[in-house]
Amino acid sequence: MNPKLMSEIVASMPDEIAKGIQKTGLREGGVWMTVDRDLLPKIAGHIHNSWGAALVSMHAVDNRFITSDFKLCVVLALKGQDDFVTLVASVDAKDPVFPSLTSEIFCANWYEREIHDMFGLRAKGHPDLRPLVLYDDWPEAAFPLRKDFPVDAKVPRVPRPYVFREVEGEGIFVVPVGPVHAGVIEPGHFRFSVAGEPIIDLEIRLGYAHKGIEKLSERLDYAKGVHLAERISGDNGFAHSLAYCQAIEALSSVSVPDRARYLRCVFAELERVHTHLGDVGGIALDTAFTIGAQHAFILRERMMDVNDLLTGSRFLRGVNCIGGVRKDIDEEGRSKLIERLVMVKLDYQEFYDDVTSTPSVMDRLETTGVLSCEAASDLNIVGPAGRASGVDRDVRRDHPYAGYRNLSFKVPVLRQGDVNARFQVKSEEIMESISIIEQAISNIPEGELRARVPVPAPGKTAMSLVESPRGELVHWIVAGDGSPFRHKIRDASFHNWRAMEVAVLGDIVPDFPLVNKSFGLSYAGNDL
Amino acid sequence: MNDLLLALIQAALILGLAPLVTGIIRKVKALLQSRRGPPVLQPYYDLRKLFRKSSVISSDASWITSVTPFVCMIAMMVAALLVPVFITASFGSLGDLIVVVYLFATARFFMALAALDAGSTFGGMGSSREMMISAIIEPAILLSIFSAALIAGTTDLAGISQVLVLGGTDLLRPTLFLAFAAFFIATLAENARIPFDNPATHLELTMIHEAMLLEYSGKQLALMEMASMTKLMLCITIAWSAFFPFGMATELSPLPVAVGLIAFLVKLLLFALAIALIESSMAKMRLFRLPNLLTGSFILAFLAVMSFYIL
Known part of the structure; x- marks a missing residue:
């Protein structure tokens, strides 16, 4: 600056x-x-x-x-x-x-x-200081991230009532859903106040997946911290470990070899493609358009298969390391990757046409779950959900990291803010990601895969932003003695969960799962 | 006596084949989704498994919850006695088409009560949605069946199919096609198929029929599942025997009965395929758009009756 x-x-x-x-x-x-x-x-x-x-x-x-x-x-x-x-x-x-x-x-x-x-x-002066992440029976005077709170402390269970917002009126019913759901999804409590089917108010209560990751990180040495970061939010593992590694590299003022920078872009975009494919497939599935959904899931499986082929891990685990990457893509892997990308690109077009030319699906997507541009910017919504509501921000373009400075890509921005807009943004991003991978893989410089990184000096501070598939995520680290003194993690979902409380208003209860899926948020990443 | 025996055989056929139809629909859907899918006989295995398990009943539930599975199943069994399958005979002295429709209504009434009984939220949502939909399909079903009854001059199902089979192509009027179309849409709604409801979903908030079954488990669930599979089978059978019973045997001799059986199986398969295709090619509709489609079904049925008098 x-x-x-x-x-x-x-x-x-x-x-x-x-x-x-x-x-x-x-x-x-x-x-x-x-x-x-x-x-x-x-x-x-x-x-x-x-x-x-x-x-x-x-x-x-x-x-x-x-x-x-x-x-x-x-x-x-x-x-x-x-x-x-x-x-x-x-x-x-x-x-x-x-x-x-x-x-x-x-x-x-x-x-x-x-x-x-x-x-x-x-x-x-805060309007609402109820607990956000801690369990209902957590005692009042135990503050886990304070330094005098031991990581293995056993706290007594003290029941504390959690007072939910109350909506009163004739014919208003409360529909509590979760935290345990029928499907294989993460825990979250959704409390609807409904007048018949229309939703008058939604209150989301999270924190059920809180496992003390920030505290845990404070006693893990930096190399192990990478593995912890990979597990913060399952399908965004690469983005999290990338942010963690970049923060540590910044703490040690080490620059990563160019080849590793490009490879990181390739892997980060591979992660985006498979996450987005899962999301758009989920949107189709929640409208009960199963043929379309399975089409997308097949493509997702093909992308995860190529992840496995290149790195030995379907979720790209163990690829990032401090100073660079562990896995190289050789000539054979490169040609297989390019071949697979061309196939997925063509097949995705077919899926996209299938969905957009089926009136019954489009009828469900359009005008459902509208998040207005004003609400999106007030709530600071990040990632594809924000870009579908006019928030023109993308970390890859605005704060370039890894090799993004040298790659050209478009950031799709729409203003409708409905489920369809989020579907369109994700669709376009899949195509852009494929193009980024193709550019990166064909211009990849030769060289080392990783640089030696000395242990950062205690007391230094560094921050790294990464555009995960769900949007901007942040790792902010103060170096300690061999491990972080303080490690703040903020997943994209921490901002975006609140959008849902706004977006569902006026919709009917049976449309909620579709709206939820279109945001595609992480519970684990939010609860940490 | 003969009639009773035939009715019993036909009812056994309906009950016995009901899980198979559901299995075929699931299998075809899976194949269309490029999945291998569960075996066609899976619904039988599921029922066997459920019948071996004990039920868990909410401590807030009253006798309604325990009685409903039996009411539903018995209603379907009685209805099965009234529907001709391969021969134009049924236990007609017990009741006619209108009785069948109200046997369905009885089952639905108890199901909706049972869903409210334990006081769970999803049950309540399911009941209210089911009642909204049934209020619109009931007239459509009745009206479409009336048009067939008008042609035949009787409301006895076996009588209708007898007249239509004997009358042959002479009686093939637009009325029948319109009424069949109306009944087809109503069948999808009555049996909670896409685009009305998604039988494969796990999303409690979107459910209609399944939301009412959430409190059931074990043997009780098995009865409820069996009842809904039988209902689908009954609707399919009624659709063919009331509107296009061609191929059905009119006398009890080996050849016509064999032809009747084969015709029935072919029609059953056709109907199952049609349901699977529809479920694969379209999304579930928004809840509040359902009345539009159902009203469409009602209008078709109305036109069917009108066309009987005009043409």
């Missing part, structure tokens, strides 16, 4: 806000500002609203045994520039309260609830 921009940002703030900035500095990851706790909402709100910045992450660090306070970090991505602003505020350990950002930045809501759950820092 150029220093001029930084001073422009500071200069644009009114004096009563600007006085809260204690220190500014440039680092590799953009601007760092140390700000006053009480003015944090105003400063973050100013950058968010006047500079069109998007909230990338908000999290806390327990620094009590180093600087005897908690640090609160707010990371914002500036619009149209490959730059980030990180605001750091100190929260007194004896007075663990900070003013809530939610009134300035709407999508800070869940972040503050999460911080409240995990660190016991209270967001003053």
Whole structure:
């Protein structure tokens, strides 16, 4: 980032806000500002609203045994520039309260609830501080991400009632669904308030898949952390491990060999293709258009088969390592991959035509589950779901990593925001991904597969953004002694779950599974 | 006496072949989806498995829950006695077509009650949707059957098929085709097939018929499953014997009976194929679009009756 921009940002703030900035500095990851706790909402709100910045992450660090306070970090991505602003505020350990950002930045809501759950820092003025990730019978004063909470601690079960939103009125019924479902899907509780069939309100309660990944990562050395990252969210394993590896590489200031960068693009796009194929197949299946669905699932199977052929893992596990990749694609693998891609491309076109030329399917997809452009930008919806509602953001283009700077691709953006728009965006992305793989594989430079990476010095901070198939995901790491001191993970689903509460309003209950499928969100990635 | 014996044989045929029809539909659908699919006899295996298991009943459930599987199954068994299969004879003194329709309604009424009984949310949703749909299909089914009864001059099913078989092509009027079309749509709705309901889904929120069965397990579930398979079989049989009974035997001698049996099996297969094709080629409709299609069925049935008087 150029220093001029930084001073422009500071200069644009009114004096009563600007006085809260204690220190500014440039680092590799953009601007760092140390700000006053009480003015944090105003400063973050100013950058968010006047500079069109998007909230990338908000999290806390327990620094009590180093600087005897908690640090609160707010990371914002500036619009149209490959730059980030990180605001750091100190929260007194004896007075663990900070003013809530939610009134300035709407999508800070869940972040503050999460911080409240995990660190016991209270967001003053927050509209809703019910537990977000912790179980219902978790005791009130146990904060898992604090440093004095042992990772293997056994906590007593203390029943705590969870008060759901209540909708009152004549003929309003509550339909609770889950957390255990009939299909083989992850756990989540959906509470509909319905008037007959139309949905008046939906409240989503997650956290049932919480397994303490961030805490676990703090005691795993970096090499093992890669395997942990791969398992954060099953079908997005490569994207997560890529973000983790890139963050560690940034901590050690190592640059990855060019061949590995290109290979990472190839594998990341292979993951996108098979995830998207599963999603579009699922959309067809939920309308009961089974022939179409099976067509997509066959293609997905073919792509996973090619993953297996190239790397020995259908889910691309064990491919990433810190400093590069473990698997090379040789001449034979390359020709097989290209052959398979051509086949899938043609077959996908057939599937696409099948679906779009069947009126009964299109009738189900169109105008169902509309997420308006305003709601999408307020909730900071990322990935294909955001792009189907006019949010023109794609990490691969806006903050290029791996080899994306040298590859050309289109970012499809639609504005309708319905199930059909999400289907169309994913369809186009499958084609773009295939084209990216073809470009990368035919221009791949010769060279090493991985660089040697020294263990990062404790205390350094790095962040990595990756466009996973579900959208932007973030790994933010403070280096510790051989393992991360703090490892913040934010999956795309953490932003996108809230979109569903808005998108289903006005639809009828039987259409909910279709809307849900069109967002294709991860429970495990959200609950961590 | 002869009639009773024939009715019993035909009812046994309906009950015995019902799981096979479901198995064939599933198999054809699987093949169309490029899957190998379960064996055609899988529904028999499933029933055998379920009959060996005990049932779990919600502690909130009343006697309705325990009685419903029997009511449904008995209603279907009685209906099976009234429907001619390969010979134009049935236990007609017990009741006619209208009785069959109301036997279906009785089963449905108890099923909807049982779904409400345990107080589960999905059961309630299933019941309300089922009742919405049945309110529209019942008139369509009755009207379409009336048009066949008008031609034959009787509402006794065996009588209708007898008149139609003996009358041959002379009686092949537009009325029959219109009424058959109306009855076909109603059959899909009555038996919870696509585009009305998806019999293969696991998504509780979208279910209609299956949502009402969610509370059942073991033997009770087996009875409920058997009842719905029999209902499908009955609808198919009625569709052929009330509108196109051609090939059916009119007297009890070996050759006509053999022809009648073969004709029945061929028609059964045709109907199953048609259902499988429809289920594979289209999506389930939105819930609130279903009344439109059902009204279409009603209008076809209405036209069938009108055309009888006009033409």
